[in-house]
Amino acid sequence: MALTRTTLSSAVVVADTSIVVASATGFAADRIVRIDQEFMVVQKSYSSGTTIPVRRGQLGTKNVAHVASAGVVVGTAADDWDAPGVAAVVNNPTAGRPRIIESITADNSTVTHSAAGTDHVVILNGTSVINLTVPVPTTDMDGDELNILANGTAAHVITFTGGIGGEGSSYDVITSNANGPVAYKFVACNAVWLAYCQPAMTGTVTNLVGGIA
Incomplete structure (x- = not known):
């Protein structure tokens, strides 16, 4: 089956x-x-x-x-099950890199970071807008991934404390495209979140809208 x-x-x-x-x-x-x-x-x-x-x-x-x-x-x-990551909530000897999956429905939620050395998947549920705050990573989280996925269509607002790449309030807000589900991937480095394939930031923008290429 x-x-x-x-x-x-x-x-x-x-x-x-x-x-x-x-x-x-x-x-x-x-x-x-x-x-x-x-x-x-x-x-x-x-x-x-x-x-x-x-x-x-x-x-x-x-x-x-x-x-x-x-x-x-x-x-x-x-069936071909994928093994859960071994981390704070699991103890699976066959698991690969530790991974935590978290579903969020409530508006005005804040990400609680997983233990250092653990990748974190945050799923934004439904079609109502969720305002999500992402705190800065700790210095021992270097290399840890944060994946934010939407399983429905909504203009979710994701705010990064300190800004993406540590660039401050000009680069701290992502407003999701309301025309379809989106996914974002970030990696921790030196106590800041870096967006995958993020170029060096110059100039001034109010926020980042939609996906990051």
Whole structure:
């Protein structure tokens, strides 16, 4: 069976033993579920419906909270799963470079940086504008990647404390293109965020609009 994708219909807290999904397609007893960085297994008692009883924190991952509309992937053990990064919330001996996946729905959110040596994927959920603040990286985060992805269309506003490349308030705001989903990639170096393929900055601009080429 190929992996099937859906979304959460409601938020999940650490103590929950079931999830509610938008579509039950692909769900069956003993199948594996992944939401953000957590793996789960569908309970044997499940037969049908969009409320899915699950065993939390499977395959070396830990129970973590998930926001409504977060992406959900379900499949069998034989499917081609990608291993989660081993970091603060996981303990997976087969993992590659550490990676944390975080879903954000709330407006006026602030990124909480992962531990040094960990790549961070932030998914902006839905079609409502999210204002996101990205603090400066710490000096021990050199080489760590920050990927900001939108799974819907909205003019999200991303503000970098201190500016991209440490260039200050003239280079600190990215307003996403409202005509389609976007993705941004940044890397930490010397306590600043650098945009991939970013040229040397000269002159003065109010902000950066759309993607960075």
